[in-house]
Amino acid sequence: MKKVIPVSNKKELANFIDFPHELHKNDPNYVPELFIAQRDILTTHPFHKHSSLQTFLAYDGDKIVGRICAILNNNHNKFNGTNDGFFGFFDCINDQETANLLINTAIDWLKEKKVVKIIGPVNPSTNETCGLLIKGFDSPPMVMMTYNPPYYVDLLEKAGFKKQVDLLAWHWDKTSYNDKSVQLLDKLQDRLKRSDVLIRKVNLKKFKEEAAALREVYNTAWDKNMGFFPMTNEEFDYTAKDLKMILDPDFCLLAEQHGKIVGFGVAIPDVNQVLIKIKKGRLLPTGLFKLLFGKSKIKGIRIMLLGVIDGYRKMGIEAVLYGNIIKEYRRKGLEYAEASWTLEHNDMVNRAIEAIGGDQYKTYRLYEKAI
Incomplete structure (x- = not known):
């Protein structure tokens, strides 16, 4: 029964x-x-x-x-x-x-x-x-x-x-980011510089101030996405605190114009490579050691957050943020990267990812039912 x-x-x-x-x-x-x-x-x-x-x-x-x-x-x-x-x-x-x-x-x-x-x-x-x-x-x-x-x-x-x-997930391996992608990235970056838009790494020494600015961008960059609702300050700080523990500043990039942050991209190490070995998700008694010692062996990243505020889209900022993160993962000798997720109808972002060699390899679906 x-x-x-x-x-x-x-x-x-x-x-x-x-x-x-x-x-x-x-x-x-x-x-x-x-x-x-x-x-x-x-x-x-x-x-x-x-x-x-x-x-x-x-x-x-x-x-x-x-x-x-x-x-x-x-x-x-x-x-x-x-x-x-x-x-x-x-x-x-x-x-x-x-x-x-x-x-x-x-x-x-x-x-x-x-x-x-x-x-x-x-x-x-x-x-x-x-x-x-x-x-x-x-x-x-x-x-x-x-x-x-x-x-x-x-x-x-x-x-x-x-x-x-x-919801779409995109994949790159060692070979998928090619010379054509690099040339496109360089041209886009030159164009951004002419508009005084600079790409820089997050300053972890001023993480609290940086996070507050990122929260503002996050809560405005996604406002037209289906199902989105803004995070409260507490929710964003909760997430930021967790991410900071595994964040590599080389993979947290900000787009800034005249001191104002207008977009950002964040990638984090794929700690699932380690978690898959931790039985029942328990850190104690041995899981914590697997996590600590396994972090150095992680060979991939996930680009999990990327947003540009209204008025700065169509400038190529999205492609430059993605491109610089992918370029950095190759420089570090990593083997794969994923960008996820993007909405299926977000043509601007999806085209930017395709332009730098992204392969749409996983799809996730949100379902609905009238009650």
Whole structure:
């Protein structure tokens, strides 16, 4: 007899976080999320100061067979003038009945909040990990990107979900950034200089001031993107503090004109190369050593943030930021890079990535369903 229960104590929360490890233990591309990070985002993250969520576990007898999180994102609805609900942290055995039970439970919780549509997966918003992998199952996910087996697509679509939008991931290897790309980059940089737009590295000694300026750009550069809502100061600072621990200033570039930051690009080391070896995402007793000693062996980066404020787009700043990061990763002898994610209809950015040799190799999808 299958049933779904709300998570209501620490033990159940631990079971919720650990369930994917057991489900995907035989999948060589599965990367465990850090337990402490998952626990924090579900309980103490600044997101909870403006919004709410409820986690659920599905059981078949005494065995956990699925999980889901129902999410009411008040800031999203206020900013976009919508009345949407969300779901995330979705993991399930390959069984439609179980998937339907989980989804209907999340919908029932959201109906009580008077929402008219459910969107996902988001964990717990588009400012964190989001999207269901629908293309590119043959390699592990990059840092802070989602992963799921192919059958999840059928589970959601047979439950009545339709595509809302696709999110694209782009890949470079050692050879894909060619002389033509370098020549294009040089021409674009010369053009920017004539407009007094300079590209510089982040100043870690003034990180607090730099982060405040980046927050302003982030919250304006994405304002027309589907599903976007601005981060609160606390949310941005929370993310910036985490990223600073692994940030290489060579991969954090700012576009500046007359002292004003008008765009930025941030790439971080692909620590998933290490996390994939940390059992159940536990840093203790041995995972911390694997993380510390493995960092020096990381051979890839993910360009995870890139934005240019309105009025400075179409100048080539996006291509220059991407290009300089890719140029730097090659100089450092790294083997691969990913830019993710970009919206499928963001032609300007997608063309800039293609121009410098990016290969669109993974696709993630946000789904929606009227309720």
